[in-house]
Amino acid sequence: MHSLGFTLVEMLIVFAVFAVIGVMSARIISQVIDNQSMLMKRGERLVEIQRALQIIQRDLLQMTDRSVRDELGGNLPQAMIDADGVTEFTRVGWRNPLGIRRSELQRVGYRLEGDELQRIYWDVLDRVADSEPRQQRLLSGVDSVEFIAIDRSGEEYAFWPQDAGLEAPAPERQLGALRLRIEVDGFGQVERIWPIPGG
Numbered sequence: 650m651h652s653l654g655f656t657l658v659e660m661l662i663v664f665a666v667f668a669v670i671g672v673m674s675a676r677i678i679s680q681v682i683d684n685q686s687m688l689m690k691r692g693e694r695l696v697e698i699q700r701a702l703q704i705i706q707r708d709l710l711q712m713t714d715r716s717v718r719d720e721l722g723g724n725l726p727q728a729m730i731d732a733d734g735v736t737e738f739t740r741v742g743w744r745n746p747l748g749i750r751r752s753e754l755q756r757v758g759y760r761l762e763g764d765e766l767q768r769i770y771w772d773v774l775d776r777v778a779d780s781e782p783r784q785q786r787l788l789s790g791v792d793s794v795e796f797i798a799i800d801r802s803g804e805e806y807a808f809w810p811q812d813a814g815l816e817a818p819a820p821e822r823q824l825g826a827l828r829l830r831i832e833v834d835g836f837g838q839v840e841r842i843w844p845i846p847g848g
Contacts, residue, residue, distance in 0.1 A: 694790075694835055701766060701788040702829075702841060708757050708768075709827055709843045711740040717756055718775040728798075728824055728845075730809040735760040736796040736827070739774065758782070761794045766831070790834035799842070801825040 655663075714727045717739060728738035737758035745753060757770045762784075769782040798809035802821040805828065812818040828842045 691835065694833075697788055698833055698836065698839060702839070704768060704787060705759065705829065706841070706843055708738075708740050710846065711742045712738050712845055713741045713754065714847070715739040715754055715774070720776045720778050720780055726810050728809060728827075730796050730798055730807065732808065733760070734795055737769075759787075759794070759796070761791060764791050764834075765789050766791045766794055788833070792832035792834065793830075794832075795830040797828040797830070798824055799826040799828060 712728060716727055717725050719725050725737070728736070730736045735758055737756065739754055739756050741754055743751075743753050743755035745751065751772070752774055754774055755770055756774055757768060760767055760769060765786050766788040768785040768787050770785070771780055771782050773780060795807075798806045800806070800811075800822050801824075803825075809824065810818070812822060824845050826842055826844045828840065830838060830840050832838050
């Protein structure tokens, strides 16, 4: 008479199969968790980049034709891009909910400081000797930032204005759009073009 049951070898085989399934399941679960964590970090980073681009867009779409005086009394054009890649321009729509006595025009700029893209702005339009810009960190992990001026004929320039000595450049030589190229950790190069009001 045979007893019903499993032999030791059969039990060892079953345990070995369960062990392999357990290890494989653990690896799959670990990989899913890692992928989800990576996707969440990428999503958060994308939100940061999008927020920075929206702030730049808001400023550019409110650009106005108003030059300002620098700290030494010289004139700065409505919009400029210098050799360091810093862009600076005058915009309208500076909200004033507290009713402070000041202009609703604002001088703003963007620059790369270390690996941070910063928005800079002044409390006054026409500066005096002690006028210092305020700084707002927009985005960290930035490798490079490049602003490119595009005139109405479609020509691109790394510096702006081109006709600094002229009071009124020809219509086709006026600023029509601004291109931004930004190299961001984890996403590579991001590029946007915004038309300038009246451009």
